[in-house]
Amino acid sequence: MKASVLLATASTLLSTAFAAPTGTNPLKYTLQLANDQTGKNHNVDIYVNYGGFSFGELWGDSFGTPVIATSLQAVTPGVGGGNVRCGVYGGRNFWELNAQRTYIDLDADPNKLVQTDVTNYYIYCWATFPIPRV
DSSP states (O other), rough: OOOHHHHHHHHHHHHHHHHHHOOOOOEEEEEEETTTTTTTTEEEEEEETSOOHHHHHHHHHOOSOOOOSSSSEEEOTTTTGGGGEEEEEEEEHHHHHHHHOOOOEETTTTTTOOOEOTTTTTEEEESSSSOHHH
């Protein structure tokens, strides 16, 4: 094998290994995406400090494509001693979920219930310190 192929393979394997959640019990934040007009909803676990994900990646299999929803809710807001935050980016909007703010109206209009295509919305969850370990 050529050295460049070996180097590329080793680089890929090492970067994948280091991207995996660390520790024996990585923190997971459970979120529920819902379409309050149809009643469809589904929970997913997101690893904390693991990178960003599109709603299409997380909920595409359960909601279909496009992913149409009205709200997002934190199911486990107290994880990590309440020291986990999630940023949600969609269109021109940014929301944050945390131990105090556990619900997002995805159409950004609290006076209406509008089904919104959230396929390309992104979420990233991170830990603020200190995080108690159990």
